[in-house]
Structure formats: structure tokens, C-alpha cells
Amino acid sequence: MIETNDPRLMGRAVERIAFDETAIRDRARELGAEITAAYPDGELLVLGLLKGSFVFLADLVRQIQRPLHVDFLVASSYGEATVSSGNVRLVYDPETKLEGKHILLVEDIVDSGRTLQKLMELLRVRGPRSLEICALLHKRIATELHHEVRFVGFDAPSEFLVGYGLDHAEDFRHLPYVASLR
Numbered sequence: 001m002i003e004t005n006d007p008r009l010m011g012r013a014v015e016r017i018a019f020d021e022t023a024i025r026d027r028a029r030e031l032g033a034e035i036t037a038a039y040p041d042g043e044l045l046v047l048g049l050l051k052g053s054f055v056f057l058a059d060l061v062r063q064i065q066r067p068l069h070v071d072f073l074v075a076s077s078y079g080e081a082t083v084s085s086g087n088v089r090l091v092y093d094p095e096t097k098l099e100g101k102h103i104l105l106v107e108d109i110v111d112s113g114r115t116l117q118k119l120m121e122l123l124r125v126r127g128p129r130s131l132e133i134c135a136l137l138h139k140r141i142a143t144e145l146h147h148e149v150r151f152v153g154f155d156a157p158s159e160f161l162v163g164y165g166l167d168h169a170e171d172f173r174h175l176p177y178v179a180s181l182r
């Protein structure tokens, strides 16, 4: 356990910093290079799933050295429940046409995989040229996801993680690192 005086933590102590700024920056650079190499041609649309992906997406796209467009998805899944209901629906649908494009879906964390599985089903029917997932964190417990996560930042420990887009009751999304909350 580390005590920190970071004013962003509102007095909450973090158990540990799981991934610090340097580690995340280095990994985002590597992922950007991997993604650049994976798409030698065609139109690439990077789709960020809000809200959790917004910080990662902003850093990631700046490491991709080829033309691309960015759009976002907002899905509603958990509602009032703490566990995903599986009833994922789009509350914001991208304006951009997906047909014939390489679609790269960007997510902050894959947990049960329910959200991504439903989104993949919803997006696949729109006729993209390819459809892949890039997740900053992967818990490797996603029994619900029947699609490989092609680009993974880090395997995530089974701790309650916040920061770099991930929240606890909407707090802590703006931490520049990923921490586990005590």
C-alpha cells in the first residue's frame, strides 16, 4: 500500500499504482506501431467506447502513423446494476458509415466481455472490411466474448482499477496512471 498526496484522490489511498504514466506511454507507442503495421491499406475508423476509453484513445491515435478517422460509441449496459445485464444497447450510434472500412474498437478494460460481445454483434452486420478490438487492459476472464482481442495493452490484475479513463462512481477518470483502489 502506498500513501499518496495526489489531490485528485480526494483523500482516498490507493493500494498500489498498477501501471504508471511511463509504462502506459511506452505501451501506447508500441500498440500504435503494431496497429500502423496491421493496416497497410484501406480506410481505418477508430471507434472509442465511451466513457472509459477517452484517455487511452486520445493517446493511442497519436501513435498511429497512418490516416484514420475517429468516432465514438456510447453503450448502455450496467444501468443501475453493478453487474452487466447483457442488455447492451447503443445510446449514441456513430455518425460515420462503417461499411467497407477497417473498424478498430477501442475499450479501456475487458472484464466479463459482455459489452464487447454485444457491440461486435451490432457492428458486424454493418459490413465493415474488418472489425478488431484494442483494449488497454484485459482481465482474461472474459467468458462471454467470442472474439479475440487483437491488441492488448496489459493483462489486468483482478483488483478494482481506476484512473486513465476508468472510474469509481465517476471519480478518478482523470488520473494519469492506473491504480487499484483500497
Ligand code: PRP
Residues within 6 Å of the ligand: 049, 050, 051, 052, 053, 077, 078, 084, 107, 108, 109, 110, 111, 112, 113, 114, 115, 116, 166, 167
Ligand atoms: C466498463 C468498461 C467496459 C465494460 C467492461 O464500462 O469501460 O466498457 O465496463 O465490462 P464487461 O467486459 O464486463 O462488459 P462502464 O459500463 O462502467 O461504462 P464507462 O465506460 O462509462 O465507465
